[in-house]
Amino acid sequence: MDYDAIVVGGGHAGIEASLALSRIGFSTLLVTQRLDTIGALSCNPAIGGLSKGNIVREIDALGGEMAHLIDHSMIQFRILNRRRGPAVQAPRAQADKFTYNRLAKETVEGQSNLALFMDTVVDLLLDEAERVYRGIITERGHTITSRVLVLTTGTFMEGKIFIGEWETSAGRLGEAAAIGLGTALRQKGFPVGRMKTGTPARVRRSSIDFSRVETQQGDAIMLPFSFDYPTIDRPMRDCYITWTNEQTHRIIGENMARSPLYGGKISGIGPRYCPSIEDKVVRFPERERHQIFIEPEGIGTEEMYLNGISSSLPEDVQAAFIHSIAGLEEAEIMRPAYAVEYDYIDPTALYPSLESKLVDGLFIAGQTNGTSGYEEAACQGLMAGINAAQKLKGEKPVVLGRHEAYIGVLIDDLVTMGTKEPYRMFTSRAEYRLNLRHDSGDVRLTKKGWEVGLQSDEHLARLEEKLRRIEAVKDLLAQHTHREKSALAALKMPEVTIEELQGVVPALGRFDEATLHQVELDVKYAGYIDRQQRQVDRFTRLEAMAIDPLFDYDSVEGLSSEGREKLKAVRPFSVGQASRINGVRNSDVAILIVHLRRGGGHV
Amino acid sequence: MSRYDTQDIIYALATPWARSGLAVIRISGAGCKEALAPYFSRPAALLGAPNATMVHGSLIDEAAARIDEVVLAINTDGHGYTAEEAIEISCHGSLAVIQAILALLGRIGMRSAEAGEFTFRAFLHGRVDLTQAEAVEELVSSVSQRSRSLSLSRLEGKLRQRIDMLKDTLLTILAAVEVQLDYAEDELDEFVFPTQALTDLIASIGSLADTYQIGRLYKRGAKVVLAGSTNVGKSSLFNLLLKEERSIVSPYRGTTRDYIEADLEVGGIPIRLYDTAGLRESEDLVEQEGVVRSERLIGQADLVIHLVDSTDLGHIPEEDGRTIVVYNKSDLARIGGDKLAISAQSGEGVARLLEVVEAYLKRSIPEGGDEELVIEGERQWRLLGGAKGALLRALHLVQADAVLDVVAVELGEALSNLGELTGEVRSDDILERIFSGFCVGK
């Protein structure tokens, strides 16, 4: 055996997976097509956003890397949705792409136990029955073996790029696709499909007329995503806003037939939440204009990203419509917008541990599982890395609950229901989102990170110290009186803020901002959180009823035939998961519970 | 998937949902004795009751008002049908009493059982042998039948459509809120909460829930009491009404000699008519007791027909929402104005009386109400009420300028209530609505 673990792909999923495995202590090899693009931000130069920012902080609490990378490469920071309520606020940062990329590469290079190798994987080596993973075969003919594999191929597996009538085999513009593996996996019986996504054009900064666009500044204070340090110090850059207009839409409308999407060349399914400008014009004809954010790709570059107008129209049409936009009349297009279509593997063929149901020892993460987005990819990479390590250790997989983390929601959705379009996280996907605030990520997950060996004792001690501070603040408030009640009770009133109480309880001054803020939210939302907690309690009871993944559903009498088929296909880890499968009826769940309680199939 | 949560205390009416001498309500689940004790007149007796014993006492509500005199049959853990701690309440079979007890149980945190759920728990605890394939089949059919009957199939035709429409409206409102939470402020158009749509929705749900009263009227019928002094002709009217109506079920004597009762139907509404005939001021203890009882009867009536003698008016009570005054012996003395005059002797005016009675009983039907749209089940009514309550809270939050994330909690709760009526709403449905209705995504 050459390595304990191999990770294929140096994207956001692969980085987390390889770091997790090597940090936990397993000799790991990261094989990727190009070392220079490790951690490349393929699309927009930003990390975080609603629910995604929460994911980044969850990754950090578990001991992942993404928060550190963005903290040290950000050039603008904002807390989004301040006015919408704490449960749905989230941090978002513009990244200097080159710094992000370089830091990512530096981090994996600096990691002990982790080897890097540049090559393209074209096939997997399995045992004779094709049920157990053994190793990889590369384009240049190397065979490398390991006990487990994490596959993170992103948009590269049989990737194909489209710009109008032009198309080429590529994973990103100018970067070769990974050819061969998709075909090999199809032949091995994996459920492989096609998806597509797109990216907008990049234009030259010095060719933009800034007098005709709005400036959008970040927050005055930059806050770190990571829970490891209280502050960061980074240079700040502005973004800009402009709008399409009727002429833009007319140009797009007249050339619709030349779009590979509408011309029928692309068969993959694209995301509805991130539509191309063609889609927007077709679907919302009544809208007179669409917003465009002009974002810097970094500090040392002139490239500016045109957020909001991804497209796969021919380049002459792109130029024409971009030039119709205020501020961009003279814009010099440096990279064109394009669409990419690639192979993904139906994630319902995975267990909640992200291990394949077909091949033992094979874990799959990131865009390969039908998701899109850096954060979505990174968190899967982390969980796949953790669970591959658990497997190497002979321990049970770590599965995060829907009530514990957005990561739990994401993976549960994927493996239980699958996805028809590139899956992106939304706050509305989480039924217990009041519990999933970004600022409580450490409270929710640090312990788990520590248990699997990714967080140190100091991390745990720091968390415990934070919890003590929170309790101390609550005690302090309970001892003081404000507005004829205890200060703690007064804080429940909508108009009373923690700042106001600082006047009444001067000792609060000893505590840091983050702690005070957390207490304020805990207290103000207590009623709602309690209500949600009752739902969570109910929910976790079904989650706690474990089912052996190899449980013989044929041995259970009385299951509906559709339910039985679905259960056999999904192989849920728990009764809770079983109850969320489309096509599994209440009666099936009832019978299953009866059966499990009576001694069959318990883990 | 709350339904198979065996931690909940569940309850259900075990006898048919109909008037009867005695009704039985079953409760099962760990901790049910303790949960019920504060609402029982003899809490210590209940808590201390060993397995397979009976406890006699009264159920009382939160305000300590007596609901009914009952007998509780106790099973401790490991015994009885479900092999869980369980209580069987035997109460009087009046629908009002049953309703009041069920409502109490719901308020104190118990959950109305899904059909088949008691059997399910019995299976779970090995009370019923699962190895018998037949039994399994039975479980399947009972469980799936009920999940259908309680949500989908019972809701047919117009009612189903109406609830789907309400749900659709709510989904639109919720999507408008959720899109604000799913996307950043600067990516979206200025947001104005659809307050009007929410207010309208609350009104629509409210008026649908109100039809429950009507549904209940047709289903459970009404209590109509003939009152008035002796010799005003109550008995004659009673007998006449029974004769008029062809759909007489049975005239029979009450269990006591206080009053007699009979079932008839007026305008499709089943009516139990009580005649307090034979009562007079009396020294006789038994009869005194009878007076007290008939007063109680009047207190519980949906409608009191107070009969006066046109030839000897005496005391005339006020007409209120529950009382109509009828002047008998119109053949002997004329009563002016638009007063309701009849002759129980000749039958004159009785047809008109029946019309008035019908109109009185139906007066809760909203104007222009679609008679086909009637909520019948307690469960449907409860869910609509739950939805309405959550929406009202949402409205208050919006009016108080509260942040949207908590408004969304309330809207979500309303949606899950409606979802229980017509099928669940998944987060995908909300996203679907967002993507189709809003131009989003950078």
Ligand SMILES: Cc1cc2nc3c(=O)[nH]c(=O)nc-3n(C[C@H](O)[C@H](O)[C@H](O)COP(=O)(O)OP(=O)(O)OC[C@H]3O[C@@H](n4cnc5c(N)ncnc54)[C@H](O)[C@@H]3O)c2cc1C
């Ligand atoms: C054109 C385009 C548009 C996008 N648009 C959006 C968008 O609109 N919204 C959004 O959220 N996200 C978008 N993204 C997606 C975002 O970039 C990805 O979600 C994220 O980078 C996925 O991370 P990953 O680790 O799964 O894969 P990637 O970042 O794609 O990394 C995969 C890595 O694996 C390597 N690799 C692949 N196959 C092999 C192999 N067989 N052998 C060796 N190495 C291999 C590749 O070279 C690459 O380095 C877009 C990406 C592209 C390219």
